[in-house]
Every structure is written in structure tokens, then in C-alpha cells.
Amino acid sequence: RQLENMRTGRSAAVDNSKGKGKGIDYSDEWEWTPDLVARMKAVFGIQSFRLCQQGQCNANMDRRDIVCVMPTGGGKSLTYQLPALFSTGCTVVISPLIALITDQILHLREAGGTCLEAVMLTGATGKDATRNIMARMTAYDPQKSKDEKEIKLCYVTPEKIAKSKTFKAMLEKLAAKGRLARIVIDEAHCVSQLGHDFRPDYKNLSILRQLFPRVPILALSATCPPKVLNDVLKILRLQPVTDGAAANKTGTVYFSSPLYRPNLHYCVMPKPSGAAAAIQAMADYILEAHADDSGIVYCLSKKDTETVAAGLSERGIRSGVYHADIGDEEKERLHVRWRKGQVKVVCATIAFGLGIDKGDVRFVLHHTISKSLEGYYQESGRAGRDGKDADCVLFYRGQDATRLSALVANEPEGQDKVHAMLKFAQDLRGCRKLLFAEYFSAASELALSAWGASTDAGATCGHCDNCKRKGKGTVDVDRDVTLDAWKILHVLSHIEKHKGRVTISILTDLVRGAGGGGFAAGKKGKKAQDKIELDLDAVCGGKVSLSKDDTEILIIHLLTTGHLTESYSQTAYTINVYLTAGPEAYRLSRRSKADAESSGQRVLCDFQQPQKKPRKRASTSRPKAGSKRKRTGQSSGEDEDDAVDDD
Numbered sequence: 001r002q003l004e005n006m007r008t009g010r011s012a013a014v015d016n017s018k019g020k021g022k023g024i025d026y027s028d029e030w031e032w033t034p035d036l037v038a039r040m041k042a043v044f045g046i047q048s049f050r051l052c053q054q055g056q057c058n059a060n061m062d063r064r065d066i067v068c069v070m071p072t073g074g075g076k077s078l079t080y081q082l083p084a085l086f087s088t089g090c091t092v093v094i095s096p097l098i099a100l101i102t103d104q105i106l107h108l109r110e111a112g113g114t115c116l117e118a119v120m121l122t123g124a125t126g127k128d129a130t131r132n133i134m135a136r137m138t139a140y141d142p143q144k145s146k147d148e149k150e151i152k153l154c155y156v157t158p159e160k161i162a163k164s165k166t167f168k169a170m171l172e173k174l175a176a177k178g179r180l181a182r183i184v185i186d187e188a189h190c191v192s193q194l195g196h197d198f199r200p201d202y203k204n205l206s207i208l209r210q211l212f213p214r215v216p217i218l219a220l221s222a223t224c225p226p227k228v229l230n231d232v233l234k235i236l237r238l239q240p241v242t243d244g245a246a247a248n249k250t251g252t253v254y255f256s257s258p259l260y261r262p263n264l265h266y267c268v269m270p271k272p273s274g275a276a277a278a279i280q281a282m283a284d285y286i287l288e289a290h291a292d293d294s295g296i297v298y299c300l301s302k303k304d305t306e307t308v309a310a311g312l313s314e315r316g317i318r319s320g321v322y323h324a325d326i327g328d329e330e331k332e333r334l335h336v337r338w339r340k341g342q343v344k345v346v347c348a349t350i351a352f353g354l355g356i357d358k359g360d361v362r363f364v365l366h367h368t369i370s371k372s373l374e375g376y377y378q379e380s381g382r383a384g385r386d387g388k389d390a391d392c393v394l395f396y397r398g399q400d401a402t403r404l405s406a407l408v409a410n411e412p413e414g415q416d417k418v419h420a421m422l423k424f425a426q427d428l429r430g431c432r433k434l435l436f437a438e439y440f441s442a443a444s445e446l447a448l449s450a451w452g453a454s455t456d457a458g459a460t461c462g463h464c465d466n467c468k469r470k471g472k473g474t475v476d477v478d479r480d481v482t483l484d485a486w487k488i489l490h491v492l493s494h495i496e497k498h499k500g501r502v503t504i505s506i507l508t509d510l511v512r513g514a515g516g517g518g519f520a521a522g523k524k525g526k527k528a529q530d531k532i533e534l535d536l537d538a539v540c541g542g543k544v545s546l547s548k549d550d551t552e553i554l555i556i557h558l559l560t561t562g563h564l565t566e567s568y569s570q571t572a573y574t575i576n577v578y579l580t581a582g583p584e585a586y587r588l589s590r591r592s593k594a595d596a597e598s599s600g601q602r603v604l605c606d607f608q609q610p611q612k613k614p615r616k617r618a619s620t621s622r623p624k625a626g627s628k629r630k631r632t633g634q635s636s637g638e639d640e641d642d643a644v645d646d647d
């Protein structure tokens, strides 16, 4: 059984870090990830990890010493409570206040119920109760104590360690039997006098490492500036820290929640429609900005990684492919060649974690948006780990929303996450740093300050695409597109009346009177569907006035504002995503055309001002961008290979 490895202390990330003396990436999926996620849902009712929780659970399961700095409310408790369910013996948690402990126990009883037996020992625990608990802990034997529940979590105040000899003796007994799973020190900054909250009893925690050299320690804190962190390590006798996304085999694994990394330059670039044109745009970018650098191109599907790598190679950029179906040897070979610079670009699915120990990744491009902003932050964050400048470029086109929606169709919060990603991609104004900050703060109910950011203007990064756009007049801000939005909704409701179904790209063409002007009426089954002609003048008084790209942007905007929503249709092979009227649609569509034109609530959307085409570089193999791409399966996203690795 997989979990046996873990109990015996041996482990491996799913498909990398195969003991080659390279770094270990705890932020990846590991062999126990499915079990962890299942128990997290079942016992704690939590659907997905956030911030650095996954990485931390992995390092915990791998029995490492860990320091974690995550803001209050970030979810630090889960990172020891969940692994405690899987480990042999008891996890002891030291926490400074009885009130905090009581709160934790109440929460656990509510959530964990009968699965996770938790007790507390504080100055307020009576003598008999204390004796009883300690007896239960030392006497527990998995063979003999069948009827009794094992205590998995024992919360104590620090004076138990400082002052209670019997308690320490009891822990030593546990440790000798191999049943002291881990020691957790909550609010670990309290050990340091350099911090703002020094507690004398915490100072005594330095004996823990001496008493239990083999028991892993987890130190948690919400506030721990570097100076305090170093002091904490020294006092707790922990080894120097190593980054959880590129950890060494020894040392204390360090995690902090996503923080602003000033050396990363974020940018969203429009992705031309059509596969070849998209690859050409990426190649142009790489040759222009990073001709001699190493980088990663993240792709959505395995098929994409192969086409993109082939396309880049054709254009003189040496590229390799990495995804879950690539054999171990092949992966290792790629790794070596990439490190040596023989391969410049790795085109990868999110299964790619092997490159994390390569510090000089100068660019991370996304061929398609990620499933969530967390994912995007994590993937793009593989750039610039050496601290030097690096670029993170998201190639975005609204149509890709279809593929992502299909991918997350069965995930509880999947759609919301994709919408947040789309909003980020469509944003032409907000500083990327602040957009991340707002998102992560909201996702974990944190204060914005946790991100070293506040929303006031002075806190912008100054070097993302939107910061650099400021004042250049390249964005048509808040254009009033109420009438066009009204037309789109009317066309859609007309189609729905005829039981027709449309994708983003089909609707884009329809409302512009392009692509033949008809739509398929909704007879299910294999029979050819009737094509219904659409008389735009009759339905909504004429075409929308926007370009194709801008129409797509408006449709995505309406999706993120709830005027439109996705509906799914599952076939044997794939999930198709169609557009239908959303919960907000009625506000606009019930109005008359004249009303939509002149009064009432407005729909405002930002668009890029049309720009002159950039100077073309000489290239023989270059197809004309967008010249012969019509709406075909290629752009509707319906027939693509969406077999991504994380499913």
C-alpha cells in the first residue's frame, strides 16, 4: 500500500525527483495526494488546497522539518491536522493560549467528528483528566487497544514542555515507541525576543530537538520577518531553510503563502486565432525578448505541448516536450539537455515540476490560460527563482474559455475559478500585482497587507503590462457597449427559442453577420441538424459594431458579469460547452432597443485601441497570421484533445 512507504519514511513525488540528487518539489502532486484530498473533503469538508497547503502537507508526510509563514486565516491548521490522520502515533501541538486551543478542539469536533481524536492538556486541565489522557497516550497499542480510539492530536500550552516533567517523560516514552508523529509549534515567532510577541515559556522549546532528534518539527507563524525567522531557526535548533518548491534533501523546508515577487514581470498578450498564428506569436516573442534564454511554455493538453514544441523548433527555437505520458528516461534526458542549455524551451503540461530547481528560467509563457489564478500564479512562478528578472506572459484569447470550462465542468468551484482567471486576462487596467493580491486575499479572507500590497495607487508594481500602459492612451476605457450587449443577448435568446446551441466562437460570428449567418437547430442525435438562417435585422436591428476580437472580449465580459453562462452537453468523448443566458441577462434583454441605446444601466467594457502591426521579422516558414482560419473545429474548441494531466 502506498501509505506504507510513507510510514516507513520513503516517498516520491509522482513522477519526478527520482532520487537523482536534484531538488524536490513539494508543491507538486505526490503519491499520497489522492488520499489526502479524499480525506480533506470527507473529514474537513474542504474541497481544494489553497496557498501553500498542498506543498506543506507533502513535506509533512515526507517527515521533514518545516517552517511556514502564512497569514492569519490562511489555513495553517489543516497542514498538520490532515497529515495527522495518516501518520503513526500522535501529533503534539504547542499553542500559546488556552482560548486558541479550545477553539481548535471545538472546530475539530465539529468537522473531524469521530475521525480525529483530539485532546488538550493545559494548566486548566484537572489532575485526573491529565493523568487519564497521558495514560491513554502511552498505553495505546494498535494491536491491543482495538476498541479505544487513538489520540491523534494533543494540544498543549508551552509551559507543559517548560515545567511538566511527567509530560516530558510521557513524550519520551511515546517517541521511544515510534508513536510521537510530529511536534507542531504554533505562533513560533513567540520564541524570539526579536519578534513582537516574545513569550518566556516558548524559549524552553529549544530542548525539543535535543530530546527528540528524530521527531519532525513544524513551526507556524503569521508574521515572521527574516531576522525573526533566523532567530526562530536558531532557538529551535532547526537547519537552514530550503524552498518548498525546490527543496534540498536536507534542511528545513520553508513555505510562505504567495508573496509578491518583484523580479517577475507579468504581461497578457493577445493570442491570434488559429494554431499556427498563435505559435508564431510566441516564437516572435521568444526570439525578440529571450533569444538565448531558457524558458517554459505551459500548454493545456498533451497534444498542444507537441504541436507547440514542433512549431517553435521549426522556427529555430530548440524545444522539448514534457507531459505525463513521456517515459521516465525521456524526461530525464530532457532535464539534462535543458539544464545544459541544449534545449531552450520546455513545452509542458502542468505535470512539469522537474525544472523547478533550475533557477535561471527567464520566461514562462502560457499558451492557454490556467484553470485558476492560483494555478497561474504557481506555474508562472517557476520563472526567476534565482531572483533575477524574468517574464511571465499569458497568451490569451477569449475562445480558450470554452476549453477551460469543459475541463472544470465537474469541479464544484471550477467555473468561478475560470471566470476569475478570465477577468484577470481581460483586465487592461489593474496592476497585475494588485489583481493577484486582491484575489488571494479574498480567496483566503486575508488582509491585503499579507501580500505586501494595499489598493492605493502607490502600491502598484510599476512594471507589469497594465502599469506600463498607464497614460499611453492605448486602452479605450469604459466604452459603452450596452447596445451591442443587448444585441448579443437577443440573438442568443432567439437561438434558444429555436433550441439551437452556440459556442463562443459561433456566437461571435453570428452577431457580426459572419460565418454564413446561420446556426444549427437543436435536434439531438446524429442526424444532420437543420440550419436556421439568422436575420440579424429582424432579430436585433443589425450587426454588432465591434471587430471580431472585440466581440469575443465583450462576450467573455458578459460571461464574467453573469449576463451569459455556460451550459454543458456531455458526449461519449467530450464535454461541449455552449452559451446560454445568465442570471443577469434579464436586466438588459427585457429592455427595448431604444432604451438599451439611450438610457438605463450601461454595459461598459475596456478594449485595446487598434494598433499598427509590429514590424515583421524575416522568416521563410511563416504563415500569414489569421489569413485562412475560418470558424472550424479548430477554433470552436469542440474537437480538441483536452486530455490534460491533472484529471
Ligand code: ADP
Binding pocket: 046, 047, 048, 049, 050, 053, 070, 071, 072, 073, 074, 075, 076, 077, 078
Ligand atoms: P490560520 O491558523 O492560518 O490562521 P486556520 O487554520 O485557523 O488559519 O484556518 C482558517 C479558516 O480557513 C478555517 O475556518 C479553515 O477551516 C478554513 N480553511 C483552511 N483551509 C481551507 C481551504 N483550503 N479551503 C477553504 N477553507 C479553508
Ligand code: MG
Binding pocket: 076, 077, 186
Ligand atoms: Mg492558527
Ligand code: ZN
Binding pocket: 430, 431, 432, 433, 460, 461, 462, 463, 464, 465, 466, 467
Ligand atoms: Zn503593475
